[in-house]
Amino acid sequence: MQRALDFEEFASTRTRRLFQVAYLMCGDWHQAQDLVQTALAKMFSVWPRLQRREDEAGLDAYARTVLLRSYLSQRRLKRSTEVVLADLPDNPQPAGHGSDLRLTLTAALGQLPPRNRAVVVLRYLEDHSIEAVADMMGISAGAVKSLNTRSLARLRDILGDDRELLFRL
Amino acid sequence: MDIEADLSRLLGAGADQLNIPVQTIVAEATVRGRRLRRRRRITRAVGAAAAVVLITGGVAAFDPDTFNRSQAPAASTASPTALSVLGPTDPPVNGKVATTGAGLLGILAELLPDSTRFTSFTGSGFQDRSATMRVDVDFGDHLPSTVTVELRKDWVKDVCPVGDSPQAHACTDIPVGELHQESFPGNALPHSYRFLFKRKDGSAVELAVYSGQLRPAHYDKPITQTRQEPPQTPKFWGDVAKSPLWSLRIPVDTARDGANRASAIQE
Numbered sequence: 001m002q003r004a005l006d007f008e009e010f011a012s013t014r015t016r017r018l019f020q021v022a023y024l025m026c027g028d029w030h031q032a033q034d035l036v037q038t039a040l041a042k043m044f045s046v047w048p049r050l051q052r053r054e055d056e057a058g059l060d061a062y063a064r065t066v067l068l069r070s071y072l073s074q075r076r077l078k079r080s081t082e083v084v085l086a087d088l089p090d091n092p093q094p095a096g097h098g099s100d101l102r103l104t105l106t107a108a109l110g111q112l113p114p115r116n117r118a119v120v121v122l123r124y125l126e127d128h129s130i131e132a133v134a135d136m137m138g139i140s141a142g143a144v145k146s147l148n149t150r151s152l153a154r155l156r157d158i159l160g161d162d163r164e165l166l167f168r169l
Numbered sequence: 170m171d172i173e174a175d176l177s178r179l180l181g182a183g184a185d186q187l188n189i190p191v192q193t194i195v196a197e198a199t200v201r202g203r204r205l206r207r208r209r210r211i212t213r214a215v216g217a218a219a220a221v222v223l224i225t226g227g228v229a230a231f232d233p234d235t236f237n238r239s240q241a242p243a244a245s246t247a248s249p250t251a252l253s254v255l256g257p258t259d260p261p262v263n264g265k266v267a268t269t270g271a272g273l274l275g276i277l278a279e280l281l282p283d284s285t286r287f288t289s290f291t292g293s294g295f296q297d298r299s300a301t302m303r304v305d306v307d308f309g310d311h312l313p314s315t316v317t318v319e320l321r322k323d324w325v326k327d328v329c330p331v332g333d334s335p336q337a338h339a340c341t342d343i344p345v346g347e348l349h350q351e352s353f354p355g356n357a358l359p360h361s362y363r364f365l366f367k368r369k370d371g372s373a374v375e376l377a378v379y380s381g382q383l384r385p386a387h388y389d390k391p392i393t394q395t396r397q398e399p400p401q402t403p404k405f406w407g408d409v410a411k412s413p414l415w416s417l418r419i420p421v422d423t424a425r426d427g428a429n430r431a432s433a434i435q436e
Contacts, residue, residue, distance in 0.1 A: 036194050037198040
């Protein structure tokens with residue numbers, strides 16, 4: 001029989017990944033920390049029920065959904081203090097110089113609207129299907145496809161000629 | 170080149186570079202979760218009481234059983250203890266097994282003086298990928314202090330953004346093979362140390378030692394300060410963090426010792 005995870009074990013083993021997702025979505029280290037804490041706190045408050053109803057995969061999906069909705073809800077409420085970087089570095093460092101990688105990436109993502117950014121992160125970092133992303137975001141698969149297509153086009157424009165250089169890192 | 174093909178790799182690399190304070194996040198989330206749960210229960214109880222008042226205030230007959238049920242505080246469901254992570258989780262290969270949280274305790278016990286007393290253990294592990302644990306140590310002065318250890322297989326490179334952004338301040342470049350030490354930041358925690366050691370094989374050890382007992386699940390007071398400074402010296406803990414004994418595959422004896430200790434002291 002599969003043993004039930006206790007909350008601390010679940011949180012300890014998932015925090016790293018949740019933080020990565022949150023950081024790439026919001027682009028701010030401190031906000032990402034707050035988002036993960038919020039998502040985990042919400043799970044903690046209903047943990048006995050979650051444990052009874054969900055297997056590990058279900059708990060993971062639940063965590064993603066809470067994280068995502070917390071992020072979108074924060075954005076909607078305009079509570080975010082995120083500083084969007086207006087400009088990308090003029091000259092990304094040549095290959096082997098990874099110091100600007102994260103900055104460049106978060107700056108590019110930061111120019112996408114929140115829902116687009118969430119779709120990109122869930123699709124390309126987390127490797128979720130269109131349907132899974134639609135389920136998490138509470139929108140149709142068609143809407144996710146549309147957001148995805150627009151996001152990729154926008155990223156192409158933002159990264160421009162730097163893209164080849166960036167992807168070589 | 171198709172952007173889709175590269176985006177996954179790029180996002181993955183960007184995410185791997187983050188330096189994440191896992192234990193701090195878990196501790197804070199637990200505190201906030203408890204607060205949230207308590208608020209929800211109060212709201213539910215108030216709602217139930219209000220409903221009872223409405224019903225009993227009218228002509229309806231008063232049913233003591235219903236009243237009692239409504240007034241009763243929500244039953245707390247004890248979360249099951251997770252004991253199966255304590256011991257070796259797979260058949261030994263070359264006399265070694267995957268390191269669990271208890272395995273980390275076994276390693277720590279080998280690195281600390283024999284007289285060290287361990288209490289209040291909790292830990293877990295992802296086979297051959299990562300393991301984490303929290304335990305209180307007492308070096309004989311009856312002033313227990315929490316030590317947390319996290320061992321990770323995979324990190325790429327800790328690269329920080331340049332400039333004056335919050336990200337740059339929050340991030341620390343840590344060279345391979347060099348011990349990084351910092352005082353534990355903020356969050357009203359008493360003075361503590363945190364050590365990060367990244368090895369050439371790609372694995373990383375993160376060790377924190379507090380000047381008190383960390384209890385993330387305690388609502389009001391996630392840490393109880395027991396001393397002004399963490400026990401021992403920073404160099405002592407630095408040497409512990411740098412020990413080659415930290416490994417995701419450990420000898421069966423070490424795993425067994427850790428399991429025995431853990432089962433005796435688990436929270």
